[in-house]
Amino acid sequence: MEMKVERKGSIEEEKKEKVDLSGMSLDTLPNLSTNVLLITELDISNNNLESIPESLTARLLNVEKLDVHSNQLKSLPNSIGCLSKLKVLNVSGNLIESLPKSIENCRALEELNVNFNKLTRLPDTIGFELTHLQKLSVNSNKLAYLPYSISHMTTLRILDARLNCLRVLPDGLENLINLQILNVSQNFQYLNTLPYSIGLLISLIELDISYNKITILPDSIGCLKNLRKLSVEGNPLVCPSMEVVGQGLDAIKEYLSERMKGNEPGTKRRSWIGKLVRYRTFNGQTVNGAHDQDGFLLSDYRSIDGLASPRFMGLFSPRRLFSPKSYFAR
Template sequence: MQQIPESLVARMLNVWALDLHSNQLKTLPNSIGCLTKLKFLNVSGNYLQFLPKTIEDCRSLEELNANFNELTRLPDTIGFELTNLTKLSVNSNKLVMLPSSLSHMTSLRVLDARLNRLGSLPEDLENLVNLQVLNISQNFQHLTTLPYSIGLLISLVELDVSYNGITVLPDSLGCLRRIQKLSLEGNPLVSPPFEVVEQGLEAVKRYMSEKMTESYKKTPMKKKLWGIGKMVKYKTFHGLSSSPGRRTGGDHRGDEREGFINVNDYRQIDGIASPRHVSLFNPRRLLSPLSAYFSPPRY
């Protein structure tokens, strides 16, 4: 098939699965937005250069497979609407970036964006609280850095960043508590060095965690007070201290270290990780002393 009539799709109101893979489609009809019950859409193996903005109206969509096309971009606001999406596969395209709205897909569990031309990733990845698998391998020389927030993906189990141009991994990778598989080969890594990488996952996590601790010690007081908030929130930072007055016997030794915030002062992240509240995860709001979700440090 080279095209699909608009009128045909507009009458398929009860369709919940649509498989159009391995055709010669260059565009999808705008009427695809009428498929409000659609849960599974496979348009892989076509010649699509873009997805129609109306795809955002398919709010029941759970899986979207657009692999092996010629996509150069995704709709800018796709993440604001497709909040039920659990799997997004856009590998083997020509994408140069992923929209920042992607970080609002709080139900997303699998993101496959390998074999593209990605030059960067969205900054607010920590909002993807259910993401378990992230594959951004084989973007080659285009992808040279990873955002700090990649280490705040609290559910991440598999991370593949192989065959890119990455030289330095963010220290926050040492905070990935659930990670079981980490693929780093094919990168000109300087930090961590090769001798650490070849020792395996635990060695890499330990190296990055120690580096983060060292970096924290050199951080000015003002930045310590609020910049460490995320690490404390996710219970991943080494050396957490309880707040004064909560230890038995009134022993407060060790509580005088600068910039520590008690984990118990935070609401559980799962309780506010809904699309309606996802804006609360904005770093500016999280790190603001006026935030309603944590108390300022006690002295």
């Protein structure tokens, strides 16, 4: 067995090391021949590991990237919370049913990949602590809901929650002001509605809601000025009709905008605004006091206990990562 150790010997990097033990058919981890405190990247993916020693994780105090994908892990060690410098964690392709609450102590985390596991829930308070997270991938699990605390992740740019059992999307969705890609497709018979607040995801570029049970798209989607890709196939849509859907994204947005303005027969003018006001998302003041204007002031934008604020900005792209080395090369 050959352990690959890459030393970076510059003075500035102080002999930081990347240890690669991927694809070695390991059942247990060997004793590392290097000083554990020097390791900044550890790749133990594509093995047969059923557990990671608590004692090892507790000593990886300088690790920034940890890849354990494609093993037989049923849980993560509680000592994962000791990794205060961890930025990228990939645990996809395992048998994990729940994440330890201690993962909330990894406050530097920017990318979390838990795809292809057996998760039934995420820690309820995970979003209150992981406020620097930019990419959250939890696809191909058994999640029935996403916790409300996710709305605190105001730096989040990608949320991939397809192939779960989601029934609703979390309250406070509108606070994800940096979200660019939202994928909640293939929740099949479970997800049958979208919140009106989805129209306030001002940075949204891609929205995939395909293969659910959605019959009506919220009119507010017509307000998503940056939206470039909308996937709705596989839903029993009645509004907009399949005729409108067949004309493409611009036609869908125009149709929903007209409904929102009350120009579509049988629609109630700005009914979605009233709902958002009731959610206290904003106060519903019109620009220059004119109720027929298109703009609404966001002066009462709802901050979340002072933590979520439009001042926070932050970046990445979802995919299934099962190759042994390509993931860390990104």
